[in-house]
Amino acid sequence: MADRPTGRPRTIDPDRVSLVALRLFDERGYDFVSMDEVAAAAGVSRRSLFRLFPTKASLVWGGLDEFAERLTAALDARPADEPARAGLRAAYRTAATFPDAVVETTRHRLRVIRANPTLAREAPRFPGGTEEHLVRFVAEHDGVRADGLAPAVTAAVVIGAATAALRWWAEQDDSRPEDVVDRALRDLS
């Protein structure tokens, strides 16, 4: 819509902007970095930044949807006769295999969330329907009713273990995130 000056590259990589922003938030504190500073550090205009990320918080929550999508797609691809916990463990390994380009971003993201209780309180647990997807997966693979206690508990236990493992990895560990998640889920399967 707006006039576009020629001769300036206008293709902005949102992954690169996220990395720059989350690195700044992690180093200096989320509350102490403004959107203007993010724009300057990423070398983009304030306007372009807000077009990609309408709020500062959206820079933090960006990667959660992709993770949930990888997880549900991986669950749907598991063999129907596999026990639920084994299938959940395998699907979480797939989901936690972040592309190389976003491993560092993911680490900063998790550290920023943890360091900011206000942000953690606003955290969307999981995109709508993801937990229910896991509950149905458990019920189908273990051959039990989806409205029983067991599938609700199994789904919550696996989500809790994997989430704790990813947070621990972000703070404490230099290995690959999927290996840490797999260690955490091994004892449950």
Add this chain to the structure above:
Amino acid sequence: MADRPTGRPRTIDPDRVSLVALRLFDERGYDFVSMDEVAAAAGVSRRSLFRLFPTKASLVWGGLDEFAERLTAALDARPADEPARAGLRAAYRTAATFPDAVVETTRHRLRVIRANPTLAREAPRFPGGTEEHLVRFVAEHDGVRADGLAPAVTAAVVIGAATAALRWWAEQDDSRPEDVVDRALRDLS
């Protein structure tokens, strides 16, 4: 400060106001009940209601602190040589033994949170420090370092299982909440 009319009882029971409010929210939908309607249904003035509960959301989140306090106190009372998971299970049974007077309130509370994704998103996980308390408990009782992967995962697994059990109880079950939590944790201990 303000003039107090004589002859009117001014002692208001916050537990009774919570029950009236949460029952209304559960029956008619949180978004469709105003604070004026809560005040009218509870037979208190708008002013008294806001003195006890500054926001509508605070009517929903009220009971969480007491639960967390019962849980940490119960953990502190466990014998030092008890394995972590057994101690967590016993402490959660104590914490989930809601006083008779608030069992119905708790059920409505959990149902209202579940039915309102916006509210659930705003949910404080646990009062600050509670999860860390569980992690330290696991490390001490299992004789491992508190900054390792295992205590973080065990604490998250137990919190996840107990929370899912309480939510399931609120929706599906007529028995006592502590029995459902105990069933959920039995398979983990």
